[in-house]
Amino acid sequence: MSLQQQNVFREKHVDLNSIKELPDSYTWSSVDSCPSSNSSEPVPVINLEDPNAMKHVGHACKTWGVFQVTNHGIPTSLLNSMEASGRKLFSLPFQQKLKAARLPDGVSGYGVARISSFFPKLMWSEGFTLVDSPHHHAQKLWPQGSGNFCDVIEEYKKEMNKLANKVMWLILGSLGIKKEDIKWGEIKEACAALQLNSYPSCPDPDRAMGLAAHTDSTLLTILHQNNTSGLQAHREGVGWVTVEPIEGALVVNIGDLVQILSNGLYSSVLHRAMVNRTQHRLSIAYLYGPPSNVRIAPLSKLTDNVNIPPLYRAVTWSEYLGTKAKHFNKALSFVSLCAPTSVFVDGNDNNKSNKSVLVG
Numbered sequence: 001m002s003l004q005q006q007n008v009f010r011e012k013h014v015d016l017n018s019i020k021e022l023p024d025s026y027t028w029s030s031v032d033s034c035p036s037s038n039s040s041e042p043v044p045v046i047n048l049e050d051p052n053a054m055k056h057v058g059h060a061c062k063t064w065g066v067f068q069v070t071n072h073g074i075p076t077s078l079l080n081s082m083e084a085s086g087r088k089l090f091s092l093p094f095q096q097k098l099k100a101a102r103l104p105d106g107v108s109g110y111g112v113a114r115i116s117s118f119f120p121k122l123m124w125s126e127g128f129t130l131v132d133s134p135h136h137h138a139q140k141l142w143p144q145g146s147g148n149f150c151d152v153i154e155e156y157k158k159e160m161n162k163l164a165n166k167v168m169w170l171i172l173g174s175l176g177i178k179k180e181d182i183k184w185g186e187i188k189e190a191c192a193a194l195q196l197n198s199y200p201s202c203p204d205p206d207r208a209m210g211l212a213a214h215t216d217s218t219l220l221t222i223l224h225q226n227n228t229s230g231l232q233a234h235r236e237g238v239g240w241v242t243v244e245p246i247e248g249a250l251v252v253n254i255g256d257l258v259q260i261l262s263n264g265l266y267s268s269v270l271h272r273a274m275v276n277r278t279q280h281r282l283s284i285a286y287l288y289g290p291p292s293n294v295r296i297a298p299l300s301k302l303t304d305n306v307n308i309p310p311l312y313r314a315v316t317w318s319e320y321l322g323t324k325a326k327h328f329n330k331a332l333s334f335v336s337l338c339a340p341t342s343v344f345v346d347g348n349d350n351n352k353s354n355k356s357v358l359v360g
C-alpha cells in the first residue's frame, strides 16, 4: 500500500477495542426503528442425515431463506481450529492487522465491512476476506511464521466446499431439479471466498450495528458463529428473528443467485449482525458461488415462457457482483425482467463504490 492509501485507510479504520464510548459516527438510529421480533418460532434446524432432509430444506427455503444444519459432516475439531485461527488473527495488534489491509479497490484482506460505503454510519465490526491462497496475507501478519493458520484455512475451505455442494443439491433437488437439468453441471468447481467477521464487545450495543442488513450475493453462504448470538434474519410479516447459536450447527443463508435460479421460488434472506456489551463475537462465512464465467438464469424446468415467464435475466457471478456493488439491496430488481419488485433498503443506498461486494 502506498503512503497515501495508508492514510486514507487509517481515516476509515479505527481500533474498536480502544473505544470506551460509542462515537456519533457509530450511532445508528435505525436499530431502534427496526426492533427484534418477540416471535418464538425459531429458524429451522435440519439434520442432514434425516431421510427427509431435502423436504425440510425445501420448506425452510420457501418460508425463511435461512436454516441451521446439524450432522453436516464437518469435524468439530476443524470448526474449533478455524475459530481459533480467526481469534488469533483478530487479536493481533491493530497496526499489525493493517499490514494485510484490503486495498481500496480490492476484495481480499483486512478492513471494515465491505458494505460500509452504502451506509451513513459505521459498523461495529472488522473483517478479513480471503479469496485465494491465504499465504500472502499470513506472511504480512506473521513474518516470523504463521503456524498452522494457512493449513487450517485450506482444510476448512475444502470441507466447506463439499458441504456447500451437498446443500446446493438438496436445495435444487427440493425444486425437482436433477443433475442433467443444470447445464453448467459440476458445481464442484464452484468459486468461493471466506469472510471472517469480528465484533468486539461494544459500550452501547443497543445503538450500534455489527453488520447492517443485507442479502448475500452468493448461491448460498455457510456460516459458523461462535457461541455468541448476534445474527438476525428478517422474516416477512414477523420482523427480525435471532438465529441462536447451537453447538456444532452451521447456518445456511440462501443467496441472491438461488433466488435467480429458482425464478423467485426461494428468496435470499435479509440478515444483519448485532453486537453485545460483554462478549467478543466471531463469525466465519463461506461464500459459495458458481464458476465465475457461468451464466446464472432461472432454470428452464421452473419456467414455461407462457404462464411462468423467467423473472430474471441471465448473469454471471462477476456481473452480478458489479450490479450489487452499484445498487446494493436493489441489485436483484436491476436484473429483473419484470417491473421492479419491492426491495428493502436500509440506510443510504447511494452508490459510492465500484468495488465487488461479495456480501450485501
Ligand SMILES: O=C(O)CCC(=O)C(=O)O
Binding pocket: 195, 197, 211, 216, 223, 225, 230, 231, 271, 272, 273, 282, 283, 285, 359, 360
Ligand atoms: O456475523 C454474522 O453472523 C453475519 C455475517 C454475514 O452476514 C456475512 O459475512 O455476510
Ligand SMILES: [Fe+2]
Binding pocket: 214, 215, 216, 221, 271, 359, 360
Ligand atoms: Fe451475510
